[in-house]
Amino acid sequence: MDTEYRFTHKHILGLEDLTAQDIDYVLRVAESFKEISQRPIKKVPTLRGKTVINLFFEPSTRTRLSFEVAAKRLSADTFNVAASSSSTTKGETLLDTARNLEAMKPDIIIIRHSRSGSPRLLANHINASVINAGDGVHEHPSQALLDMLTVREKKGRLEGLKVAIIGDITHSRVAHSNIIGFSKMGAQVAVSGPATLIPKGIAEMGATVCDSVEAAVADADVVMALRIQKERQQDPLIPSLREYARFFGITQRTLAGAKPDALVMHPGPINRGVEMDPAIADGPRSVILEQVTNGVAVRMALLYLIMGGG
Amino acid sequence: MDFSPLHEASVLPVLLANGRVIDPVNGIDQVADVLVENGTVTAIGAGLDSERTSARRIDLQGKWVVPGLIDMHVHLREPGAEYKETVVSGTKAAAAGGFTAVACMPNTNPVNDNQAVTVLIRSRAAEGYARVYPVGAISKGSAGENLSEFGELRAAGVVAVTDDGLPVTDGQLMRRALEYAGNYKLLVISHAEELSLSRHGAMNEGSLSTRMGLIGIPSVAEEIMVYRDIALARYTGRPVHIAHVSTREAVSLIRRAKAQGCKVTAETAPHYFTLTEEAIGSYDARAKMNPPLRTADDVAAIKEGLQDGTLDAIATDHAPHSELEKDVEFDLAANGIIGLETALPLALALVRDGLITPARLVELLSVNPARILGVDGGTLTVGSVADVTVIDPERSFRYDVEQVVSKSRNSPFLGWELAGKAVLTMVGGRVVYSDI
Numbered sequence: 214m215d216t217e218y219r220f221t222h223k224h225i226l227g228l229e230d231l232t233a234q235d236i237d238y239v240l241r242v243a244e245s246f247k248e249i250s251q252r253p254i255k256k257v258p259t260l261r262g263k264t265v266i267n268l269f270f271e272p273s274t275r276t277r278l279s280f281e282v283a284a285k286r287l288s289a290d291t292f293n294v295a296a297s298s299s300s301t302t303k304g305e306t307l308l309d310t311a312r313n314l315e316a317m318k319p320d321i322i323i324i325r326h327s328r329s330g331s332p333r334l335l336a337n338h339i340n341a342s343v344i345n346a347g348d349g350v351h352e353h354p355s356q357a358l359l360d361m362l363t364v365r366e367k368k369g370r371l372e373g374l375k376v377a378i379i380g381d382i383t384h385s386r387v388a389h390s391n392i393i394g395f396s397k398m399g400a401q402v403a404v405s406g407p408a409t410l411i412p413k414g415i416a417e418m419g420a421t422v423c424d425s426v427e428a429a430v431a432d433a434d435v436v437m438a439l440r441i442q443k444e445r446q447q448d449p450l451i452p453s454l455r456e457y458a459r460f461f462g463i464t465q466r467t468l469a470g471a472k473p474d475a476l477v478m479h480p481g482p483i484n485r486g487v488e489m490d491p492a493i494a495d496g497p498r499s500v501i502l503e504q505v506t507n508g509v510a511v512r513m514a515l516l517y518l519i520m521g522g523g
Numbered sequence: 524m525d526f527s528p529l530h531e532a533s534v535l536p537v538l539l540a541n542g543r544v545i546d547p548v549n550g551i552d553q554v555a556d557v558l559v560e561n562g563t564v565t566a567i568g569a570g571l572d573s574e575r576t577s578a579r580r581i582d583l584q585g586k587w588v589v590p591g592l593i594d595m596h597v598h599l600r601e602p603g604a605e606y607k608e609t610v611v612s613g614t615k616a617a618a619a620g621g622f623t624a625v626a627c628m629p630n631t632n633p634v635n636d637n638q639a640v641t642v643l644i645r646s647r648a649a650e651g652y653a654r655v656y657p658v659g660a661i662s663k664g665s666a667g668e669n670l671s672e673f674g675e676l677r678a679a680g681v682v683a684v685t686d687d688g689l690p691v692t693d694g695q696l697m698r699r700a701l702e703y704a705g706n707y708k709l710l711v712i713s714h715a716e717e718l719s720l721s722r723h724g725a726m727n728e729g730s731l732s733t734r735m736g737l738i739g740i741p742s743v744a745e746e747i748m749v750y751r752d753i754a755l756a757r758y759t760g761r762p763v764h765i766a767h768v769s770t771r772e773a774v775s776l777i778r779r780a781k782a783q784g785c786k787v788t789a790e791t792a793p794h795y796f797t798l799t800e801e802a803i804g805s806y807d808a809r810a811k812m813n814p815p816l817r818t819a820d821d822v823a824a825i826k827e828g829l830q831d832g833t834l835d836a837i838a839t840d841h842a843p844h845s846e847l848e849k850d851v852e853f854d855l856a857a858n859g860i861i862g863l864e865t866a867l868p869l870a871l872a873l874v875r876d877g878l879i880t881p882a883r884l885v886e887l888l889s890v891n892p893a894r895i896l897g898v899d900g901g902t903l904t905v906g907s908v909a910d911v912t913v914i915d916p917e918r919s920f921r922y923d924v925e926q927v928v929s930k931s932r933n934s935p936f937l938g939w940e941l942a943g944k945a946v947l948t949m950v951g952g953r954v955v956y957s958d959i
Contacts, residue, residue, distance in 0.1 A: 334853075386736060
């Protein structure tokens, strides 16, 4: 790597803003941080005295906890604001909430929000660094970074791999960030799912759209299934979960066309038996729990880097 | 900038001398003097100067003297949302932009679906800066169920009907509106949007909406409804006017309908020939409106429609909103931008780019709106009402937030260097605005 390189981003709003070099650097820093979580005393003083606020307007267990663990392992002070206990239910606007938090001088605000672009709105109006922990159906950058870290660990590279993403592409911020991220790193991304859940223009983001799951999965190095939300049946986008499971669920049969050592991934939480056969989720190709472990390392890397590390 | 409201401005004789007079109705485009007396144009010609010395002489060398601009699509927000705009503040913005008359949409609170609201708007307009032509609602409460009282609305001063802001979803109701409006010579204006396709959308559907994670509004949502209303106009034999056209296929549908003799007219707004969806940038709600900004191909088609006569008018869809509605999450932000003060320079860009002539510009901004609405103005014919706009085509200005005349500031053009400006606006012989 160029020794002159520096990571200069103040905010992490989406992978669209990061270059391949940035992504590579985040992954390398994350790899080096993994060791901290193996220690008997899982804490380094890197961010001592820094204040990190988890501002979550949507329910989340995994991502919120992952960010909190990451921040604490770097010795930052963390505070959780959940939508149910926040002022937004009293009619306060997002910007007023942000300005009030800002007045308490946080260093980093990690936001999850149901509206696309909310982290950008926040970043435009406050001094603290902002990390997007998932906004609407826009991006979920830390999830895509941990997915890439997991794949790179297992495969030794990202360039030249084929990644199949199956399911509700329209409503998946995970899919959007992964399409952007894997494409930037030189992987080929194929997507498939019910055509009602494949958004306009996804090809221009770098993905190849396949009508059948089999075509998307053929010779894939990575097969990623997305969560299908039950309410999509009413929308009307799919007729039933039963039909979805039969034609778009990841099973032994659909995996047959993938490379023999293909990895199976899922951003969680899984609807077992719908988007993925339980035998697959728990099977030898599944790296779903490694994804969770790597999530902590990637988030430690992001917190460290936007605070000027590296 | 000097402003005088209509009830305070005096009707003294004025000689508009040495300007380039552009009056397409009479085929005039030449340097001449225009004499205005008692609120009426009384003479046009060269050398009027020496004949009448009593009139106040305003030298307009290098400037254009045109029939007063008419904006057939504005939202004045009164009654109901006076914190965004009032009839007085909105007409002041109109005067600053060179508009001598505006037609205001009925989606106020309460809705202008009865004569009491119409009368209120007109009474407010008496203290304003421009003529105000209220547009009534097609359906009571714009709820899309029962027809409003078109006869009483007409008698109270309404010039057209629409449920603008919302489409008329029910085809039968739209058909009945077209038929019944015929009894009162009322124009029916269509806000063409198939809600089942556009609902929940925040921007144009395409690769950019996918990239930004925003729910898209496909262009077909507009085109399907444009076609329905053309078909209903043809079937009923009644005229329909299509508001705020934004897509290539909508332009094509209107072009074909006109060629077939269908009584359809159409308007577009300056933002649809100036901006693409890219103006949203990083979730800038000042570029959010309905219909949404479209693609470069649509912009090209809108320009073609303005050139070849498919599109009859440029109207602003002036839609004031405060920070309360705009400084929020993008898909929660209200639709609409203000446009009265930027329409003329943005339209003049079409002239500078050689796409339309100055006379065509005057048709789009004055002659045609007057004809379509059936109101006074649109010409400087001797004997006609003296609604006159003086344009300095060379005058550049920066559209900064401090100089916005409208009560709201929701414009994607803030900070733009604009070329061409109204420097004098005269309504019925009264100078309501002057920046010469």
